[in-house]
Amino acid sequence: MISQYLGFDSDYIIIGLSAVVLILLILIIVNIAQMRKLKKAYKVFMSGKNGKNLEDTLIKRLDQVDTLLEANNENEKTIKSLFEAMQLTYQKMGLIKYDAFNEMGGKLSFSLAMLDVRNNGFIINAMHTREGCYTYIKEIVDGNSIIVLSDEEQKALDRAMGKTENNE
Template sequence: MIEQYLGFSSDYILLGLAALVLIMIILLIVFIVQMSKLKKRYKIFMEGSTARSLEDTLIYRLEQVDELIEANASNERNIDTIFKNMQSCFQKIGLVKYDAFNEMGGKLSFSLCLLNENNSGFIINAMHSREGCYTYVKEIIDGNSIIQLAEEEEKALQQALGDN
C-alpha cells in the first residue's frame, strides 16, 4: 500500500533508516571516546588540588600581574625623568692635544669641548708653557661660539659635533 503511493518499496526506507542508525551509533561511540579523554585530562588537571587551592593560585597570579603593571608604570615614569635629565647632561666630547709653544714638547696643552644634546656647552683651552698654565673657557650655544675660536678649539668643537 505504501509502495503504491511512494513509488518504491518499503525495504529501501528500512535500509535507509538502518544506515542512519548505524551512522548515529558510530558518532555516539566517537563522542563517548572524546568525553573519556576529556575526563582524564580534567582529572589530571585537578589532581592534588582542591577547587579552593586553584582559586587561591589564580588570585595570587592576578595580584602578581597587578604588581607588574604598577612596576611597569613606575619604570616608565623613571625612564621619562632620566631622558629629561639627560638632555642637559654633557653627551658629546671633543679633545685635541697640542703643543702651544715650540719650545715645549709632549703636547701638554689641550682644548676640551663638552656639549649637551642641543649642542650647547663650553670649550676649555689649557695652554701649558714654561712659566705656567693658562686656562680659558669659551661658551658654546647651538654649536657656535660668540668668541673667535683658535684652530685647536675649532677641531675640538667639530669632534664633539661629530663632524671630525
C-alpha cells in the same frame, strides 16, 4: 569471485586488512594511554580543589599581574625621567692636543669641548708654557661661541659635534 576478476588472491587481502586492524589497535592503545595520563594530570590539578579554591588561585594570579603592571608603569616613568635628565648631561666630547709654542714639545697644551645633546656646553683651553699653565673657558651655545675660537678650539668643537674624524 571478485578476487578472480581482479587477479588477486584473497589471502593477500586478508593479510592486508589484518595489518590495518593491527595498526588501528596499536593506535587505540596509545590513545588510551595518553588519555589515562591526561586524566591523571587533571585529577592532580583538581585534587583538593573546589571551585572556591580555584577561584582564589585565579584571583591571586590576577593580583600578581596587576602588581607587575604597576611596577612596569613605575619603570616607564623612571626611564622617562632618566631620559629627560640625560638631555642635560654632557654627552659629546672633542679633545685636541697641541704645542702652544714652537720651542716646547710633547703637545702639553689642549682644547677640550664638552657638549650636551643640543650642542650647548663649554670649551676649556689649557696652554702650557715654560712659565706655567694657563686655562681659559668659553661658553658654547647651539654649537657656536660668542668669543672667537682659536684653530685648536674650533677643531675640538667640530670633533665634539661629529664634524671631523677622531684620528688626530
